[in-house]
Amino acid sequence: MVTSVKSLGVALLGCGTVGGEVARILTQDAEELTSRCGARLELIGVGVRDTAADRGPHVDRSLITDDLAGLVERADVVIELMGGLEPAGSLIESALRAGKTVISANKALIAERLAELSTAAAESRVQFSYEAAVAGAIPILRPIRDSLAGDRITSVMGIVNGTTNYILDAMDSTGASFEDALAKAQELGYAEADPTADVEGHDAAAKAAILASLSLHTAFPLSEVYTEGITRVTAEDIASARAAGYVIKFLAIVERVEKDGEDFAAVRVHPTLLPDTHPLASVRGAYNAVYVEAENAGSLMFMGQGAGGAPTASAVMGDVISSVRRVVAGGPGRTETPTCVVTSLPHSLAETRYSIAVTVEDRPGVLEQIARVFSTHSQSIESMSQSLVTDGEGSGAAVLRIITHTGAEGDLRATVEDIHSLPAVIRKPTFMRVGGN
């Protein structure tokens, strides 16, 4: 039992899926939290839109308010779990400027304004933490920001969106189409009624921008993240990838690329073929995982629940305790702010391997024409397999599946265009990037 500890007023902004669980932990585990951080965390208000709604047994009705700015003014610690750019952004900024400790899980806002809000925190000498914004319960931002601060991160590859991992995994294990797997994910509550942010990759892009900023010590703009969702992945893509020893995963990728002695950042989200032996290939269902490579540490893998009220609240509470410990110790320490300028590599120069499917007339000489196009664009072929289309549209044609060695995206796109213009090619070739080499 801790005696004569100081008391800190906590404002909870938002009491939905995550905020409700944070309120539960703050009230249910109050004594234990006090002894862990050395201060009593007193919930002084819960800011919401609908003040009449029932918030369950852990939220005293007298704490509910819709005056969020007034609540922030009275608090020492502000936990923002509302989501959206505004009013969350203004509330966080004013809290930081007023010297309050702030914790948020708002990936959309942080991806947009990380540098600005981190600078506000540094200027006020307060903590601004957002572990829950990327990959829910998985401790990934603190390891990148603190544990690996003395190393040089060369790449980060993450399954950071549980909805899309669930959909691709269901397509892989049941042979379902994208549409059927999405409908199942919606039925089970893994996907929202409007799944756009997940399946078009916007959610993963926000997380990629945050991962890039922290791992490269820069301010990587969300607008520079190359983003391609999973809506065009077919059951046939998945089956042919499987047959060749690959699985298709939707990855957020951050790479430090050195060109002519200068460091560039290649940051992108897209469906990626991974060898089925890669650590990320075995991440099933709605789980998240992040694979980090650093010059001295080598490879590190982090895995766990990427969403959900209680798992996300765990990460939020970790930030609360670690920030309050610093306040109790007499200061915030140094907050991570961007220290480097790392230029974004144009996506046309980003290099990876590719898997290309080309449907052609099954006649002599076609292979040779295709190989010539590859060589014209300096793309070299690693392996090729051929199967015949035996029924339906295109019956009698052959599908060539070509895996390339590493090459630039711009050269690959030019190769695909030129192959498409060959008379023997029946439809526009499709391609997917191959990772994990």
Ligand code: NAP
């Ligand atoms: P949620 O269930 O929709 O809850 C949002 C809460 O914020 C609600 O209580 C809502 O009030 C309140 N709110 C929203 N806008 C408001 C406004 N303008 N004024 C006052 N109150 C407002 O959201 P959530 O799923 O808990 O997510 C919260 C944050 O955590 C988001 O930034 C999200 O991206 C992040 N996050 C969520 C998860 C997850 O698994 N859910 C995982 C990782 C990160 P009412 O209840 O009155 O409408």
